[in-house]
Amino acid sequence: MTFTQKDEDLLALLRLNAREPVASLARKLKLSRTTVQDRIKRLEEQGVIAGYAVKLASAVDKGGIRAYVTIAVEPRRQVDVGRALSKLPQIEALHTVAGKFDLVALARTATAEDMDRMLDGVGLIPGVTRTESAIILSTKVDRR
Incomplete structure (x- = not known):
């Protein structure tokens, strides 16, 4: 599997906030919204993006x-x-x-x-x- 620099940049942004709107990602990457949507779909289909998860705030996740x-x-x-x-x-x-x-x-x-x-x-x-x-x-x- 080969990644372009834009794929790497997209993955880095998604690691920071997987819920960031596609329009915002597109602006940061200087790509069209459709291109970013297509890249995300391709990365999901290839199994690069295996899923999305909830990350609890430390104030909530303090137990234990x-x-x-x-x-x-x-x-x-x-x-x-x-x-x-x-x-x-x-x-x-x-x-x-x-x-x-x-x-x-x-x-x-x-x-x-x-x-x-x-x-x-x-x-x-x-x-x-x-x-x-x-x-x-x-x-x-x-x-x-």
Whole structure:
């Protein structure tokens, strides 16, 4: 899939505000409204734009505890561990990474005690050799 610079610029604008009116996007991109609509439709059809989501204001989304959890996995067990982690409703995102850990999960629980129990459960998953967690105190920039 190849993108033009205008496609990249359009995607950057949509990342900032996916609800921005097409007319406003067109003005910023110096394109016609029809051209921008066609580009958005093409990007959706190609699966580049997979969907749109609601991003809650931090004042509304304050509940609970969030943490990044790094997870080391035994060789050849990553698929099984990933499958087990994906079944935990507290895991909002799971990424494979390069480095001393194999996976990084973003977890959310209602309380610190719930986070502690969830982390204990992660450590008991067959194939997990070590975990480390970092509680998120605040978010300074989020362009998702």
